[in-house]
Amino acid sequence: MPSDWMTWLGPAEWQAVRLSVRVSLWATLASLPLGILTAYALARWNFWGKQLLNGFVHLPLILPPVVTGYLLLLTFGRRGVVGQALDQWFGIVLSFRWTGAALAAAIMAFPLMVRAIRLAIEAVDPKLEAAASTLGASRLWVFATITLPLILPGVIAGAILAFAKAMGEFGATITFVSNIPGQTQTVPSAIYALLQVPGGEGAASRLVIVAVALAMAALLLSEFVARRVARRVAGS
Amino acid sequence: MPSDWMTWLGPAEWQAVRLSVRVSLWATLASLPLGILTAYALARWNFWGKQLLNGFVHLPLILPPVVTGYLLLLTFGRRGVVGQALDQWFGIVLSFRWTGAALAAAIMAFPLMVRAIRLAIEAVDPKLEAAASTLGASRLWVFATITLPLILPGVIAGAILAFAKAMGEFGATITFVSNIPGQTQTVPSAIYALLQVPGGEGAASRLVIVAVALAMAALLLSEFVARRVARRVAGS
Amino acid sequence: MTVQIALRHRFGDFGLDLAFDAPPGVTVLFGPSGSGKTTVVNAVAGLLRPDQGRIVADGRVLLDTAARRFVPPHCRRIGYIFQEGRLFPHLNVRQNLLYGRWFAPRAARRESVSQVVDMLGIGPLLSRRPGALSGGEKQRVAIGRALLSGPDMILADEPLAALDEARKAEILPYFERLRDAVSVPILYVSHAPAEVARLATTVVALKAGRVAAVGSAAQVLGDAMALGTPVATSVLRARVAAHHADGLSELICDAGRLWVPCVVDVPGALINLRIAAQDVILSREAPQGLSALNILSGVIADLSPYDGVSVLVTLELGDARLTARVTRRSSVAMELAPGQRCHAIIKTLTVAPQDRGTKYVPGDGS
Amino acid sequence: MTVQIALRHRFGDFGLDLAFDAPPGVTVLFGPSGSGKTTVVNAVAGLLRPDQGRIVADGRVLLDTAARRFVPPHCRRIGYIFQEGRLFPHLNVRQNLLYGRWFAPRAARRESVSQVVDMLGIGPLLSRRPGALSGGEKQRVAIGRALLSGPDMILADEPLAALDEARKAEILPYFERLRDAVSVPILYVSHAPAEVARLATTVVALKAGRVAAVGSAAQVLGDAMALGTPVATSVLRARVAAHHADGLSELICDAGRLWVPCVVDVPGALINLRIAAQDVILSREAPQGLSALNILSGVIADLSPYDGVSVLVTLELGDARLTARVTRRSSVAMELAPGQRCHAIIKTLTVAPQDRGTKYVPGDGS
């Protein structure tokens, strides 16, 4: 059985699966803090250019993924402004690396994450935060001890949405970092490559099943965690 | 000036813009009731297969768009099971029509819409709904008069997210209904086509700007409406 | 309409296990914080499905866990005033008030909106949203919303706790009118003995999820120990004899004649008078020339220590009993003892205005 | 520590425009629903930024809109007991109680957790979440949370409204101790005259956003009209003379000797006694053989109609004034008139237990 199961996908496909999981996890976790910050700023602060920021965050959703990927290529590519700077100063190369795939996935998933978290923040009663401040908690402490725990279900929902989106991301990724096996060939890219060749549908559909199974598992896990958190808040 | 502005895009591109707006609006509005129902069921009901439904709703997010498009083709195409039935019984043809593009966009945007609305529903205090029921309101009335108004900001957020996503949807649409100018050539298809030819970036970026402007306008409008609704609830 | 209530429910450590009947009129649920009052009310409203239970209102089975019967809240036709307001934040005050009306049959819309709004003093708030109301204003709107829904039964969970005395004094007669004129049965949670005595047809004292005492206000409030509160009170039942021009009403009770500030009931009506034990002065001789108009004469039936300082003296006045609380020092100085005749002095105004209970429906279970 | 408060704020129709000083001790904000009490407290807490205002606590400027100064709430070191609880739903009772402690300097943690928990009777609830508490339980936890945060000033917005009498009687002495022993200044919102008389060093009566009266409990509560409540009350200032073995304390006031159930204060202390006008009986002749131990003699200074039934009779007893409320009928029968000598009979137990105010800090502003 185990060898059956292992050989159901070829080694190249397993590699794509592993890479996709790694890319999606990194994309989700690394963008989470910024996602929470952005959501908080959009939900609670008033500042100049707020609507600009809001629009900017949503861009990847509105643009065809190919365009986003192209813009990423122009910006973060080896000859792009930011890409060159990152390379020179920090030795970070994104283009045609799995890190670039993670960046593309993170950017594509960012609006979903921010929207979910923002909605959760807006549902927190500011009166509770005010109560915490009268008890001596500074803004940051109020956030850490009151707001954050209360929005946890929303944060989980946002993160899992982002993870799922990252697992399915294709257009921007292939446009930005191409489709290099072991480096940037995620599951969707592999599926695309398989669909381009006659008779590739069988292998493609096997990959689809694995991708769906993985994303579903993450989804179920997140539901479970979110429900436990919510139950705790409601009072058992 | 006006003629300048009109000729900045060619007539074919204007056609694509008009079509994209129509497709996205329909995709959003027509799927909204089902989106609310699904979100409500996932948030408040317990039934067998709930997690299955949840997973199913998320599928379009996880799958590469091409796969979704292909599955749509298999199902809703003229020779597809559902497509044939729709054609025979209701005379509804989706394939190669703008209606099919709307279906593809709606399905791709559905998980985003449902997530947003669901989060909003979960934030409604069930004690308010209980209070309404003691005042004689049946479940449906409670929903219409208490739950729905309270989740309105979430519904708006979900709808706009869906609209933005629909405006940017490409992979599933082109795979399902191809790219027929005036019928199914949306802005992203047009942009894609332009990006396929060397030197097409200039024309593509004009379309990108229009698409972004439209989606931003929708976004700002939704923010404005959502804020007004929220302010009403908070009590001016 | 009698409501029969039998419930058994468990919340972690707390167990509710009780059964009582709420006869027509006002049934007050009385008891310390956490004793289960809100839990009972929620079960009657249908917001809590108890582990086991049976609730029958006027022959209509609202709940019967054994028979798997459960009438959903919106079919119970109740007006529930919640302990925490629960106003609809997206509706303004007027819309909140009228909410229940949409669902009430036309015949049940007996209360006039403007009358209720005036009584509650919320006229200037009608177009505001709940977020912009003060605590007491919210509570008043919540009361109005329940009353205007045209309910067959009212559940009121500490409706007046957030209100000032003046406002309470304006709203209490309204509940009396509902009880008497409209004869809507009322389940009323309260901590305030004054409210209890004034409104209660029946008092159900709860303690740790069980019924500690049940009976008329006279029976339950007289038994301070059952309530676990340090208030000893007597309730005298009296009949209205006449209304006089100087604003006093003449009442006849078993023990004699009493004068109280004008009650609203017609001559002939039976009413409850709550008299706190500490408001009664005793005298061995018949007192003369006092401003107090009410002097009843009786025989000491019982004399029992109350706390370190005072004793409770129970007088028999015909069939009625009146409890006085006097210092031990006075009791010794006056040589009070069972069997002795004694005069009780009650200030006319002491039983006014909050403690004059008005007529209650004859034929109650007490 | 004196808190100087001057505020001007507009909420739609409602305008707040007031200035008063809260001297050391308890300053009670008293007034009808919607008069602006919570608004004032929120401004002191820093939760409301008024249109204009200046708040200075013990020389520290907390707010000065003219100078654009605003100390954020978390730097004000206050313990705020909210009108609506506001417990943190994701924390259990223990975590709620200890929340403020994390942020309090070690030196400020003067209250012992177990002591506060015991006083509030919330020991069995410590591991529960607020969602599983009754209304009164929530309020008690909210009180504990504020007290345990080691505040420099307490803001209490109707902290006891949801509680039963027994529980109130347990918690009130705690506020007294904070006021006297710990000398934390307290801004206390209340509707209940009994609480006011007992706790207040200073009473600020609000009406429609303005100060209707400010002064000692004696001054303000005596002036029923200023409060817009139908409660007429006198407050006598008395000195504790001795404690007797039978549980009574002997007090000396301007008008003579008074006996009340044991007060906690040491002999020599000055205390407030609140006496409701309706609890005073008048007699032309010196009464004999009554259970009431307190008989004060004075001269009628004023006689004014109160309502249709009764008149207020103000007696001058030396420098003090005592108001009695008697029926018009008695007033006519007894031929009461200004200048006449008269005896006031006050039941010993009438001033007990809630209405015996205990010592207040000398040097207060009144």
Place this chain on the structure above:
Amino acid sequence: GTGLPAVGDEITVFAAASLADALAQVAATWTAETGHAVVLSHAGSSVLARQIQQGAPADIFISASTGWMDAVAASGDLRPGARRDVLGNTLVLIAHGADEVPVSIDENLDLQAMLGDERLAMAMVESVPAGIYGKAALSWLGLWDSVAPKVAQADNVRAALAFVARNEAPLGIVYATDAAIEADVTIIGIFPAESHAPITYPAAITAQSTSPVAGAFLDYLTEPPAREIWAGFGFRALY
């Protein structure tokens, strides 16, 4: 690497997606012969071209259109003199079904009537190579204007093929290499070679390639073992 023993050098080849399985076989035989590993990255020619212009780590680029190869050459991203046309392809008209009647493709072909109310599936006619060739061929035959409104344009040839295979569209224009493999379609005609520009797949070494074996692989693409494989997939070998 792809799991093979990394005995030699490794080269990265960016190649048009339509070459995927044929090129995989060619690469495999080369690796077997030389021990050098090949990493293949497949995407649309336009995507790959732009990536190379942005410094992608490709040693060799095989494009499905001369246009994109020219663009990369123009931006100076190809090694001068290291470009050649490797493959050719044929444009065919396909119909849904296992054995449909062949037609002769000339100016008398009544394509409009054959379609009726239905669609002709093609790749995007302005941008994707197969579509560009197809439009040119139809124009040359004088058929374009009449069928233009009936064309359903897919984003690549495979998607156009899928429309015909699913019978969403009865007819389509694709490469012979694609049509050969799909069982549900029949080639009912071959477009004359002169009706469109020659269909060629140019290959070249990139300017930034430092691989010592890139030249050897480029040569290998036109050597007999590779030619056999290309032919097996229906390509025309050009040399």
